[in-house]
Amino acid sequence: MNTVAICGNPNSGKTTLFNALTGSHQQVGNWPGVTVEKKVGKFKAAEKTISIVDLPGTYSLTANSIDERIARDFIIKENPDAVIVVVDQTNLERNLYLVLEILEMKKKVVLAFNMSDETQRRGISINTENLAKELGVKIVKTSASKKEGLNELKQAIIQTLENGKETQLFSYSEKFMKYLSQTEEILKKHHSDNFVDYGWTALKILEGDTEIKDSVSQETMQDIDKLTASMSQEFKEDPSIIVSEEKYKFISSLSKKYVTRKKVNESWSDKVDKVVTNKWLGIPIFLLVMWLTFTLTFTIGDIFNGMLDEGFVALGEWAGAKLGEGMLSSFIVNGIIGGVGSVVVFLPNIFLLFLFISFLGDVGYMPRAAFVMDKLMTKIGLHGKSFIPMILGFGCSIPAIMSTRTLESKRDRIVTILVNPFMSCAARLPVYTLVAGIFFPQNAGFVIFTLYVLGILISIISALIFKKTLFKNEESVFIMELPPYRLPSIKSILSEAGMRAFMFLKKAGTVIFAAVIVIWLLASLPAGVEYAGEESIIGIFGKIISPIFKPLGFGFWQASVSLFFGFLAKEVVTGTMGTLFGGEEILSQVLPQFFNSVSAYAFLVFTLLYTPCVATIGTIKQEIGAKWALFSVIYSFAAAYVVSFIVFTIGSIIF
Amino acid sequence: MLVPLSSLKIGMKGKIQSIDFEEQVKERFLAMGFVPGKDIELVHVSPFGDPMVFLIDDNKIMIRREQAGKILIDVGFLIETLFSIPDGMCEVFTIDSGMMLYERLKSLGIYPGITGEKHLYKGKIFFRTNQKDILLGKRISRKILCKKYV
Numbered sequence A: 001m002n003t004v005a006i007c008g009n010p011n012s013g014k015t016t017l018f019n020a021l022t023g024s025h026q027q028v029g030n031w032p033g034v035t036v037e038k039k040v041g042k043f044k045a046a047e048k049t050i051s052i053v054d055l056p057g058t059y060s061l062t063a064n065s066i067d068e069r070i071a072r073d074f075i076i077k078e079n080p081d082a083v084i085v086v087v088d089q090t091n092l093e094r095n096l097y098l099v100l101e102i103l104e105m106k107k108k109v110v111l112a113f114n115m116s117d118e119t120q121r122r123g124i125s126i127n128t129e130n131l132a133k134e135l136g137v138k139i140v141k142t143s144a145s146k147k148e149g150l151n152e153l154k155q156a157i158i159q160t161l162e163n164g165k166e167t168q169l170f171s172y173s174e175k176f177m178k179y180l181s182q183t184e185e186i187l188k189k190h191h192s193d194n195f196v197d198y199g200w201t202a203l204k205i206l207e208g209d210t211e212i213k214d215s216v217s218q219e220t221m222q223d224i225d226k227l228t229a230s231m232s233q234e235f236k237e238d239p240s241i242i243v244s245e246e247k248y249k250f251i252s253s254l255s256k257k258y259v260t261r262k263k264v265n266e267s268w269s270d271k272v273d274k275v276v277t278n279k280w281l282g283i284p285i286f287l288l289v290m291w292l293t294f295t296l297t298f299t300i301g302d303i304f305n306g307m308l309d310e311g312f313v314a315l316g317e318w319a320g321a322k323l324g325e326g327m328l329s330s331f332i333v334n335g336i337i338g339g340v341g342s343v344v345v346f347l348p349n350i351f352l353l354f355l356f357i358s359f360l361g362d363v364g365y366m367p368r369a370a371f372v373m374d375k376l377m378t379k380i381g382l383h384g385k386s387f388i389p390m391i392l393g394f395g396c397s398i399p400a401i402m403s404t405r406t407l408e409s410k411r412d413r414i415v416t417i418l419v420n421p422f423m424s425c426a427a428r429l430p431v432y433t434l435v436a437g438i439f440f441p442q443n444a445g446f447v448i449f450t451l452y453v454l455g456i457l458i459s460i461i462s463a464l465i466f467k468k469t470l471f472k473n474e475e476s477v478f479i480m481e482l483p484p485y486r487l488p489s490i491k492s493i494l495s496e497a498g499m500r501a502f503m504f505l506k507k508a509g510t511v512i513f514a515a516v517i518v519i520w521l522l523a524s525l526p527a528g529v530e531y532a533g534e535e536s537i538i539g540i541f542g543k544i545i546s547p548i549f550k551p552l553g554f555g556f557w558q559a560s561v562s563l564f565f566g567f568l569a570k571e572v573v574t575g576t577m578g579t580l581f582g583g584e585e586i587l588s589q590v591l592p593q594f595f596n597s598v599s600a601y602a603f604l605v606f607t608l609l610y611t612p613c614v615a616t617i618g619t620i621k622q623e624i625g626a627k628w629a630l631f632s633v634i635y636s637f638a639a640a641y642v643v644s645f646i647v648f649t650i651g652s653i654i655f
Numbered sequence B: 001m002l003v004p005l006s007s008l009k010i011g012m013k014g015k016i017q018s019i020d021f022e023e024q025v026k027e028r029f030l031a032m033g034f035v036p037g038k039d040i041e042l043v044h045v046s047p048f049g050d051p052m053v054f055l056i057d058d059n060k061i062m063i064r065r066e067q068a069g070k071i072l073i074d075v076g077f078l079i080e081t082l083f084s085i086p087d088g089m090c091e092v093f094t095i096d097s098g099m100m101l102y103e104r105l106k107s108l109g110i111y112p113g114i115t116g117e118k119h120l121y122k123g124k125i126f127f128r129t130n131q132k133d134i135l136l137g138k139r140i141s142r143k144i145l146c147k148k149y150v
């Protein structure tokens, strides 16, 4: 089976195209750096099945960040049979830069000239026929989001796979070509059979690509260094810059020949930007956006989860009546309906939260938020780009941590990952809503809001601590593009939020379900004990660990085991209580016997801050290594303990 | 006149002239479109004063003020004193003096924003505006800053 790779500048519509070709639902968003790992799919064209790989976006093959390196390595090392380069036509010259780099690797290339629907509005017209001839490749105009041009693209892929030719190196200025061919000669002399493509290798060495430099012998490099030194002298520039500028000169000549631009009126996107980035309005708007996201999540969500809750209560009563007393009944009523049900109730909140996050992402607000917040983020030792993972962290820490791959500096990336779990993810919501609903019925919303703010504060303080202690301050560069605002299609944000909701249900049906069964078993054994009594296994275990939590105000064993099992997934904190005591309805009668409002709040603070769930720890390990994962476990537990202790102690004095 | 990008006010434009970073960063800037010869305009500044958003072609890119300070652009005009500016049309930009001189010049028809023609006659500096030739001494002409498009 043939493999083709999709690559291109960030935000050019690669994933949208991938989804349209394969029918998959990979995440799309209107900001650079949505895709951070490669995704594989299949599509059929002319009776053939072709495997297709979606890659992270990159501006050039000289990779700076991890996501870019993934794209670059795939193209260079995995050697796909053909490459589809997705080009954002509204930004042709910059996109062509990458196109040239890929063409120069003598890949079989098809160019998908995307965003065709936007070019007209922006007064851009491109003579693709002649451009295609000059570049020696097929160009297909597409509009991935409108699913236009897909058949033509498929056809072009098939034809290119069958008889596409490799492109020759382009002819740059004579002055430069002289040095390029001399470098090639040196390579050929010293390494007669190591390289597939000497021209490209020579070009890359002149550009200063360290990996390729390392792959040639020292002797060769000495010869080449002499050559580049005299080239630098002639051009009065660093070699890599000479190469880039040569490329741009060539592109600019292409653009003069094939592109015409008409002046157009200021777009609505520019008008919106003037308001959103305004000196006085920028910050209030930013706060308003955040506030609306949460308020709407809760107020709308509450209506629905009240309904779900009643449903589960009714279901529990019905099942209880049908099954009578006994093991099976206890298992179904307490275990499944009480445990899993107390988590599933929050499905509407989770759906809404992801709906808003994906709406913000699809509209194009993320880079604006990074723009408004960069200065503050730098002050606390983070980076403007850290802000996008922070917002994503309100949904789920795992994709949030993955998205830090776009940060160029390792230091920024580690700090951003370490503080990310303090952003309160959706899985913690069930715990807050449950406990706050019972203990602060009048102002549950406000109490939950304070938890989110506390999470943000702790992440700021932690970032400051890390900045002072773990890392030397190193200057990092911030450069990011602001794509135009785009009206998201309702279908795409609904499907994104729907998928998240589905994943939540799946988690409820697997991890949470399994945890609940284990807890139910531990609460029922040894045979004959009172269900969930102190003599049950879980009771005995809980009694052992509960003294740890005594200073925090919740030293009763049920709280301890809830937190213990919550390590599997934070929803399990609720699930455990549901299993041990019975569903949400019963919890509201039972819990006040154990908590007062201060210790209940301390418990919520602990739940917010303590050790991230297993899956998050796994992701941290995958991204920055076991050492930091372990650090995160210990640090967040300590932070949770200290802050909850302070909250409980001071709270007890005041109230 | 060459000025760093960081000195622009919103709405000001120029042509990128040179970029002064170490190689790796410079390459990144090039790949993202900061290419010598390109037109560039400052379009937004963050509410906190940093970063700044520039328009290149049709594309908005944000960078920090610190990096913007290392990119020189040609704004297409120069600002010099009336004394030193080359002969020809120019616009009065500011008057670098106290109220007295300011008012006196104003009564002669010379104030910020007015356009006129500088020329020399027998070694003396004249500023021609509103069909009047105004003779200005060396000392005073050194206090009038003018903007000249080139």
Ligand SMILES: Nc1nc2c(ncn2[C@@H]2O[C@H](COP(=O)(O)OP(=O)(O)OP(=O)(O)O)[C@@H](O)[C@H]2O)c(=O)[nH]1
Residues within 6 Å of the ligand: A008, A009, A010, A011, A012, A013, A014, A015, A016, A017, A027, A028, A029, A030, A031, A032, A033, A034, A035, A036, A055, A056, A057, A058, A114, A115, A116, A117, A118, A142, A143, A144, A145, A146, A362, A486
């Ligand atoms: N108007 C228009 N918008 C498009 C088109 N194709 C994609 N988009 C939008 O462009 C934005 C970026 O799309 P993605 O598919 O996420 O881009 P990507 O290239 O995968 O981006 P990264 O993964 O960040 O590199 C989204 O808001 C899409 O809805 C198109 O043909 N026309």
Ligand SMILES: [Mg+2]
Residues within 6 Å of the ligand: A014, A015, A016, A027, A028, A034, A035, A055, A056, A057
């Ligand atoms: Mg993508």
